Amino acid sequence: MSTPLKITLAIVAVLLATFTIGVLSGKIWWFSEEPPLMVIPDMDDQFHLKPQGEAHFFADNRAQRDPVEGTLPRVGRTYPFAMGDVDSAEKYFAAGNPLPKTEYVLARGQNRFNTFCSPCHNYTGTGDGLIQKRGFGNQETMNLTRQQAREYSDAKIFHVISAGQNIMPAYADRIAEVDRWAIVHYVRLLQETPGTLPTLGGHAASAAAGSTNSKRMQ
Ligand code: HEC
Structure with a gap:
């Protein structure tokens, strides 16, 4: 060679x-x-567990675990009030929503609402989301546009999102504090025109467009 x-x-x-x-x-x-x-x-x-999956390793067979008691989030802070402690929350957040109600904030609120809340509350907030239709909760108390919910303070809505209410789970450890306030603005907007999807930036917030509309901002 x-x-x-x-x-x-x-x-x-x-x-x-x-x-x-x-x-x-x-x-x-x-x-x-x-x-x-x-x-x-x-x-x-x-090896990893899927959030909504089963895990027989744990006594309750749920893969999704609550944060370990006493641990702190890497970003933000832990929510200080328990579910039933609405009065303390209302006093603490008496100043109301710290975010301005700008189009950007509303679009962010819409994006987070469509992602986290619409499965139960529907895109319009009327309480008849897919999960509700399949038997979870009752539409009356899940209807965010009902009179009683319209009379809630911003602080109370923020508290319900953060700590939950009855069978509604708490979202403080899943949604950043600033996003929870953006959602509060968006819930207010849904309450202004019950049953219709708000128009943001000239685009009607359709179920499909609403969830992808502001993907850029995630
Ligand atoms: C797993 C389903 C589920 C999800 C997801 C969910 N909720 Fe709820 N929510 C409920 C149920 C059920 C109730 C009614 C609880 C009760 O009977 O008091 C409720 C009640 C509420 C109430 C009080 C309404 C009233 O009139 O008392 C508010 C406000 C609320 N939810 C906001 C939200 C927001 C905002 C989100 C998204 C961050 C969200 N929820 C996500 C199930 C859910």
Whole structure:
């Protein structure tokens, strides 16, 4: 075998070996979305539980766990009031919504509302979301545009979002404080024109558009 041929073969062998090791180690990944074959396992592919899934490891069989007592969120602060402590919350947040009711804030509120609240309360806030229709809760108390809810203070609505109310779960550890206030502004807007979707920035907040409308802002 001539020397140039030997050199060419050596280069091809090195390239092939590099490619194979690259693929196996997961460093060359562009041709597949599948997790790489782990020769030396690292943390790319690991066992995890899905939030709404089952986990028999825990006594209540729920995969989603509450934050460990006494721990603090990395961003923001923990919500200080228990579900039933509406009076303290109303006193503490007596100043009302700290955010200005601008179009940007409303669009953010709409985006978060459509994501977190519409499954139960529907996009219009009328309480007949998909989950309610399938038997969760009763539409009357879930209707955010009913007279009683319209008379709630901003602080009370913020409190319900943060700490929950009866069977409604608390969202303080899932939605940032500033976003919860943006949602309060949006709930107010839904209450102004019950049963209709508000128009923001010239676009009607349709169920489909509403949830994608402000994706940029996430
Ligand atoms: C898992 C379903 C569910 C989700 C998601 C949910 N809620 Fe609720 N919500 C309820 C139920 C059920 C009630 C009625 C509780 C009761 O009977 O007092 C309720 C009640 C309320 C009330 C009080 C209404 C009243 O007239 O007393 C407000 C305000 C409220 N929700 C706002 C929100 C907002 C804002 C979000 C999104 C951040 C949200 N909820 C997400 C189920 C849900």
